[in-house]
Amino acid sequence: MKPISLSVDAMGGDAAPDVVIDGLDLFFATRSDAHVILHGNADLLTTSVQSRSWSDACTIVDQPDVVAMDAKPSSALRRAKGTSMWGMIETVKQGEAHAGVSAGNTGALMAMSMLALRKMPGVHRPGMTAVWPTLKGRSVVLDVGANLDADAEQLVEFAVMGESYARAVFGKEKPTVGLLNIGSEEEKGRDAIKLAAELLRNRDLGIDFRGFIEGNDISTGLVDVVVTDGFTGNVALKTAEGTARLVSTYVRAALSSSLLSKAGAALAASGLRELKSKLNPSSVNGGVLLGLNGVIVKSHGGTDAEGFSTAVKLAADLAQSSYMDEVAAGLNRVSRLGTSPETVE
Amino acid sequence: MKPISLSVDAMGGDAAPDVVIDGLDLFFATRSDAHVILHGNADLLTTSVQSRSWSDACTIVDQPDVVAMDAKPSSALRRAKGTSMWGMIETVKQGEAHAGVSAGNTGALMAMSMLALRKMPGVHRPGMTAVWPTLKGRSVVLDVGANLDADAEQLVEFAVMGESYARAVFGKEKPTVGLLNIGSEEEKGRDAIKLAAELLRNRDLGIDFRGFIEGNDISTGLVDVVVTDGFTGNVALKTAEGTARLVSTYVRAALSSSLLSKAGAALAASGLRELKSKLNPSSVNGGVLLGLNGVIVKSHGGTDAEGFSTAVKLAADLAQSSYMDEVAAGLNRVSRLGTSPETVE
Structure with a gap:
């Protein structure tokens, strides 16, 4: 080092x-x-x-x-x-x-x-990342709020930058990438997302693109990199935080609802400590403006x-x-292949 | 009855x-x-x-x-x-x-x-509802997927229809309404949302409008009715479902991580049963096309x-x-007050 x-x-x-x-x-x-x-x-x-x-x-x-x-x-x-x-x-x-x-x-x-x-x-637009805990480990979601919207070309850029980021931070050789949508079928969703999917599928960007994913797929860890516009990403991130807090409150209430429950919680203390650390937002703190x-x-x-x-x-x-070099190489591939603003519309 | x-x-x-x-x-x-x-x-x-x-x-x-x-x-x-x-x-x-x-x-x-x-x-566009469990009880979120987008006037319609729905289903005299955004400050967010907020604030629609809310506010139950476009609402709903499942998996793992934890879970069984029923998606099943x-x-x-x-x-x-009458009356107020498509743009 x-x-x-x-x-x-x-x-x-x-x-x-x-x-x-x-x-x-x-x-x-x-x-x-x-x-x-x-x-x-x-x-x-x-x-x-x-x-x-x-x-x-x-x-x-x-x-x-x-x-x-x-x-x-x-x-x-x-x-x-x-x-x-x-x-x-x-x-x-x-x-x-x-x-x-x-x-x-x-x-x-x-x-x-x-x-x-x-x-x-x-x-064209930097994107803000968030690291998201999943059933399989961690994924990166971007953009989570640097921009209000994203056109197809910006979504492709987010995909390229997010993939490089995941490789550098998670140490994955070939991170998988998905586009957040409201259905997994090809014909569903907003035009910008459908066009971005077409570009990611057909251009030789060297990205392992897995197509559309839905909101519930983020937490399962279906892909390593979840690409979306900043508005949707920000709402999704905060909604997940709110839901995790709600469920944690339910769990605390369940484990203190009676003397027996409290005794049970005391016995299960070590497991519950691990749970608490898993739900601790501090463990995934840190967004990067890519x-x-x-x-x-x-x-x-x-x-x-x-x-x-x-x-x-x-x-x-x-x-x-090697994150900066990775991103630069990825962006270079994008512009060489003509998904730059001059050629995409 | x-x-x-x-x-x-x-x-x-x-x-x-x-x-x-x-x-x-x-x-x-x-x-x-x-x-x-x-x-x-x-x-x-x-x-x-x-x-x-x-x-x-x-x-x-x-x-x-x-x-x-x-x-x-x-x-x-x-x-x-x-x-x-x-x-x-x-x-x-x-x-x-x-x-x-x-x-x-x-x-x-x-x-x-x-x-x-x-x-x-x-x-102009029907909106699909979802009932959302919150710290305070239940809220209604719409649109959760009937449309891909919503302009200001459609968001106002969703607010009116959602408010009537909440009154009819939750029995609340005066349900509170919030617009989902990525910040609670007035100047933040997409144009359609800012314009919708202005309309909801300034027109005499008889709605208790509380301004912008963020993703994490849905689960706290900050408002009874959460208004958003169909894309964002669908992603938020599914993201919350995924997060609840992730946390439930963590809880199960925590309570079976050791013999002591398992014994604790057995003692806490009644509390955990209640938890399970709270997390049961069946208890909030049913969306309505308003x-x-x-x-x-x-x-x-x-x-x-x-x-x-x-x-x-x-x-x-x-x-x-009285839901149908409520909605009709609400829509009538909207069109009388000139937030119809002829006057808003």
Whole structure:
């Protein structure tokens, strides 16, 4: 492994910088080879970091301005300079860090990342990923909210970028790809999706495309990469989170509904602990804005230290992987084969 | 209660007619005041029904042709006459039954229902409902797949029809309504959704409109009626089903991971039985195609007898409710206030 340098926005997120610093504790416990550049209020951070075992592996940069969690992307962009978020991205842009992480305002992070890092050649719209727990392990779903819509060509780009991402992050040689639709039959669905399926089937993109999948197929892990537009992906992701919480509430109620049930739950404690960890959203925290000249990982704003460490680990994994080269090669195949906007309509 | 007459497609669904007949057993155990007109293969049905306690409350009509579960709606329409599904709908159309039920091919059922029953005045697109279990009880979500898209005016219609439906089925005086979006802020989301929100906010439709909700808000029961386009609603519904199954699998694994866990599960059996019944999709089975001159309930094709009885009960509840009048009044308010297609764009 080459030593990795990561740029971290210490002021982003609902409980920054405490969750960030505690998350880095957990991260460094598993990855001692990393160096972290921490952006934020230097006084505050210096005090907080100096007692940590990893204080020597950390550089603090004073960028005390904070992007408000509810700021509009446009207004955040106007006041970007001097913020910890902008500093974090700039460090990635300058090549001083292999990847960056923030738990701050999603819209602002996307807007600043696009402005600073620019899109990779051949990319029309970056797509935001989410890692999704499944019966078989994990899948990646994109776009989960970087855009409101996607035409056929953008869906094909998401497929190419998502496939490269899955190969880099999951270590799968040939990840399978499906298009999210409301039926698995060829003639069903919106025009953009049907056209995207045709392109993915007929062009020699080197992708193992499995056709349409439906909402219930995401959790079974039918494919490694689920491709959809940002609106649908965002609704699906949040609906799944809500459903998991609902069922968890039912389970807790069932196991405390009587003395016998409570005794049963006590006996089953070890199994239930495992269940809790499986349902822990912290274990899959971290979305990546694919298609930019640089790796920026978005952590959930309300995550805990464990969740933040998961996002930092993802950034480290991506930094050490061949992900950027994979995506570039994939995008190159797309444009060579003429699914670029000039030829597709 | 006035005596109700229901029209039932006995041949629709993966395990017809057995599931249908067994489902009627369960239905009649709770509703002895109903009469059922059963459409299908008369020989088969007569043999099956004659031993049942409700055989006198049942009329069998010989319509032996079956709409294949995988038939395209267009081809099913061409061969509609003589099928049990068409016969079921015709009986509703003739006013011989207050409502109809089928577990058959969804696309064919929608196409035939629209052709035979026609849309109510003021309706541009019918919407399919789903009942969604929530932390607070139940909500209704629409459209879950009758259409691929929805413009602002159609979303307003769904809101009006869904609100009337919730009042009739849940017995709520003033159901709350939300628009599914990818953020709760006013400026977020697709144009059609933003325009629909404006119409729902500013027109005096008599609806308790609560603005935008996100995917995770569906399961908390934040609103009684969740309005969305058919594509998004279908993906959300199926994603939730998949997630519930995934979590249930985790729970089963957790409670059988060791001897202690198994012993715990045995002790907690009564609580877990309740959990199982809460997670049972049969308990919320039954979608309704809102906006037609007649009530047709769509049961899940793969449901069991209990699920089918839930769908029949829903048909009976709707038949006895003021739902049709409510919807008509709501649609009338919409067109009077000028959100009809002539004035909105």
